[in-house]
Each structure stands twice: as C-alpha cells, then as structure tokens.
Amino acid sequence: MNIRLVENRLTVRIKLGECEVEVSGLKEEVLSTLDNISEIVSRVSKAFTEAPIPSRIIVGAKVPAQVPTVEVEPPSIKAPSGVTDAILKLLSTDWGKTPRTLKELMDGMEANAAYYSIGSISGTLTRLTKEGTVRRLKKDQEYAYVLTKI
Secondary structure: OEEEEEOOEEEEEEEEOOEEEEEEEEHHHHHHHHOOHHHHHHHHHHHHHHOOOOOOOEOOEEOOOOOOOOOOOOOOOOOOOOHHHHHHHHHOOOHHHOOEEHHHHHHHHHHOOOOOOHHHHHHHHHHHHHHOOEEEEEEOOEEEEEEOOO
C-alpha cells in the first residue's frame, strides 16, 4: 500500500497481485471510503479474477508478457488537427486496439506526416489518461496506451 498526502488531498494505492487500485480525493472523502476498504478490496479482487478489468478502477495493469507482439505498419489517418486528434485517430483504428507505446504512436504519426515533439505527445497522453479517455498499461518495461471510450 502506498499513501501520499499533499495539502488536503490524499491518495492511497493498493496493489492486488499485479493490479493496483488507487483512491484519490479530499482527505475526508478518502478516509470515509477507506472505512469500507475490506469490501472494496473484496469486490476488486473478484472483478480482477472473474471479468475484464474495468478501466475506471485501475491505474496501471500489466499486459501479460507472454502475449506475442506482431509488427504491424501504422494505419493511414486523415490529416489531424493537432496532437490530441492524431493520438485519438491512431488509437481508434484496429491498429490502436493493441496497446501502443509512445514510440509506436510517434512512428504512427510520422508515417502520416504528422510531426510533434515527444514532450507534446507524452503531455497529451498524460492528460488523456487523467481524463479517462486513454488507459495506460504496463508493457514490458514501458507504458502503452489504448482508448477506453470508443
């Protein structure tokens, strides 16, 4: 368990096997939620073992290492209006249904003549992850991204 308090905001991260659950908010709200922690852990454990992982509960799940990766050319997309549009267009294709790393997304953009800095892309991915539009997964030693809303 990892607990972090910044000003009046509290974040508690609990690891269940290879998955993590994070509760974050005002200190009073989080402490109130933790009164039911055994029920929450029980429900989350059950969800992790019986059903696909809901994208709203986890912070970072690991993609199984034994899943074979097949090199596929990035798809062709219409000219994006910006970095957010480029990311969303790439991830909304069949190619994007497989979690894609920052490098793969950059390569996909460059293949479509859309050139953005690594900082712009990583910052946009962070924002989209916080919004819940994109889900961040652990893939080998780096993160990969997939759309949560289609």
